[in-house]
Amino acid sequence: MLTQIRLATPADADAIVAVFCDSKRPSMPWLEDTYAPAEVRSYVADVLLKTATVWVAVQTEEIVGYAALENGVLEQLFVAADFQQQGIGGQLLDAARKSAGNHMSLYVFTENRAARRFYERHGFVSMNDFDAEGELDMRYEWRLIPLTPAPA
Numbered sequence: 001m002l003t004q005i006r007l008a009t010p011a012d013a014d015a016i017v018a019v020f021c022d023s024k025r026p027s028m029p030w031l032e033d034t035y036a037p038a039e040v041r042s043y044v045a046d047v048l049l050k051t052a053t054v055w056v057a058v059q060t061e062e063i064v065g066y067a068a069l070e071n072g073v074l075e076q077l078f079v080a081a082d083f084q085q086q087g088i089g090g091q092l093l094d095a096a097r098k099s100a101g102n103h104m105s106l107y108v109f110t111e112n113r114a115a116r117r118f119y120e121r122h123g124f125v126s127m128n129d130f131d132a133e134g135e136l137d138m139r140y141e142w143r144l145i146p147l148t149p150a151p152a
Contacts, residue, residue, distance in 0.1 A: 003086075005056070006058065014041065023078040023084070023139060024078070053099055064082075065078060074108075107139055116138065
């Protein structure tokens with residue numbers, strides 16, 4: 001199925017929240033829900049869509065994924081559960097990389113092994129890990145000129 005990648009608009013906020021809520025639980029089942037859907041919607045509409053460049057993936061007029069880039073940091077990339085493993089995440093990541101230019105970084109929960117494998121397949125290198133919000137995070141970087149991993 002053809003997936004269109006386009007810039008998000010304020011009218012996409014509810015669909016972005018739906019993708020986030022749909023994909024978060026299966027991809028990170030250990031992570032406790034700390035925000036109500038209304039709080040997530042407020043964040044998406046009032047912060048994310050105003051401060052980041054956000055792309056949405058659309059199939060048959062339905063938003064099935066999104067990516068948000070702010071100051072060279074990939075803040076979020078989520079694909080609805082039923083649409084994963086179809087290359088949509090890679091398409092969103094490509095849009096963000098084109099916008100970022102020569103360098104992009106991101107943070108991912110260490111426990112989120114599927115996400116780590118995804119980013120590593122797409123050329124990201126793990127730089128270090130640290131404790132954030134009570135969860136161990138890893139910082140990944142991508143450069144147009146490849147990086148070498150930090151020593152273990």
